[in-house]
Amino acid sequence: MKGKPSGSRTSPLRTFVFDSEALSLAVRGDRKMIARLDLAARGAADVITSPMTVVEAFDGKTTEQRWDWVLSRMVVADIGKDEARRARRMLAAAGLHGHKYAIDAVLAVVAQAQRGQVTVFTSDVDDMERLLPDTIAVVEV
Numbered sequence: 660m661k662g663k664p665s666g667s668r669t670s671p672l673r674t675f676v677f678d679s680e681a682l683s684l685a686v687r688g689d690r691k692m693i694a695r696l697d698l699a700a701r702g703a704a705d706v707i708t709s710p711m712t713v714v715e716a717f718d719g720k721t722t723e724q725r726w727d728w729v730l731s732r733m734v735v736a737d738i739g740k741d742e743a744r745r746a747r748r749m750l751a752a753a754g755l756h757g758h759k760y761a762i763d764a765v766l767a768v769v770a771q772a773q774r775g776q777v778t779v780f781t782s783d784v785d786d787m788e789r790l791l792p793d794t795i796a797v798v799e800v
Contacts, residue, residue, distance in 0.1 A: 672775030673704040677733070678766055679716040680782035681800045682708055685729050686721050692780070692800075696732040706733035709769050711762045736769045745771075753789045760786060767791050 675695050677685065685692035698704040713735055717726075736742075746764035750756055755764070763783055767790040770779050778796040781787045787797045 673698075674773040674775060674777045675699070675704055675706045676766065676770045676773070676777060676779040677706060677708045677712065678779065678781035678783060678787070678800075679712050679762070681780035682712055682716040682729070683718065684800060686716065686725055695780075696729065699732050705773075707736055707769060707773065708733060709738055709762070709765045710735050711738070711765050715762055736772070738765060738769075742768045742772075749790055755786075755789065760790075763787060764790060770795055 675698075677692070681692060685696060695704065696706055699706040713730070742765065745768045746761070749767055750760055750764045753760075763781075763786045766779070766781075767787060770777055770791060776796075777794075778798055779787055779791065780798050780800050782800055784797055784799045791797060
């Protein structure tokens with residue numbers, strides 16, 4: 660999967676994965692989400708999301724410049740056929756299906772592709788915990 664954060668680090672890699680609510684909070688200027696973006700700007704962490712999450716989070720109320728600023732501080736993963744297959748398999752393994760879980764499954768695939776300490780910030784804690792292994796932290800926003 661393209662779009663994985665890269666670079667050598669001397670400290671343990673921390674990756675924050677934003678769902679649509681976490682991304683929406685960042686775009687609206689939420690202090691906690693902005694602090695995580697600041698960590699990424701300083702090289703202390705990576706922030707990543709899926710392209711589907713960017714589309715889902717769009718509300719039409721925020722300026723294009725604000726969106727550009729937030730997105731410039733994070734990675735939007737490239738999603739292709741292989742990731743779609745993994746998301747489909749993940750849904751099947753969790754006994755889930757349909758559009759309600761599709762974006763969560765893609766975001767879970769993105770999260771699982773990351774190295775180091777991975778934390779998913781989400782408003783769908785129950786769904787993400789069903790999709791992700793215990794090695795990935797799920798935090799409610």
